Amino acid sequence: MMASPGIFNTPSTFLEWDGSSLAEIAPAPHASNDSSFYGNFLVLPTGQILFTDFFFVSVYNPSGSYNPAWTPSIQSVPSRITAGGSYLISGYRFNGMSQAAAYGDDQQAATNYPLVRITNNRTGHVFYSRTHDHSSMAVASNDLVSTHFDVPVTQEHGPSTLVVVANGIPSAPVAVKVN
Secondary structure (H helix, E strand, C coil): CEECCCCCCCCCEEEEECCCCEEEECCCCCHHHCCHHHCEEEECCCCCEEEECCCCEEEECCCCCCCHHHCCEEEECCCEECCCCEEEEEEECCCCCCCEEEECCCEEEECCCCEEEEEECCCCCEEEEEEECCCCCCCCCCCCEEEEEECCCCCCCEEEEEEEEECCEECCCEEEEEC
């Protein structure tokens, strides 16, 4: 998070929350010259944090790791999928543990929805599938949920791994074959 003294004053301070305490961390380049009003964050699918202050963009690598209890878990997914096809996937914690980053009514960067990431085993190329028609959008839920995902037409064929990512946290990989 980014904080500054008073209203619209500089310098900004960056803090990392580990679930129980705040620790001051080095600010993004140029950000210490900003009021926290100018800072915006987005949790990336990699777990990294994208920061922008309207003029500069930087990526922050968090120091720790996530709580393993927050990991999405895939219950069922077809083992064979076709590029261009649409499929149902179900599991737990697909909507993450929080809505992620927000700044009042100025900026919302929710990541409480499932991303489906498919990586081709031979090439290592990564593809993201569009997800839609979620059975629930409840955060921090332990209920079984489902969503549909559309495999990109450009998805490379062959053995691949599929993960569900929510709040930058990936599930364990599941083997799939893309036709």
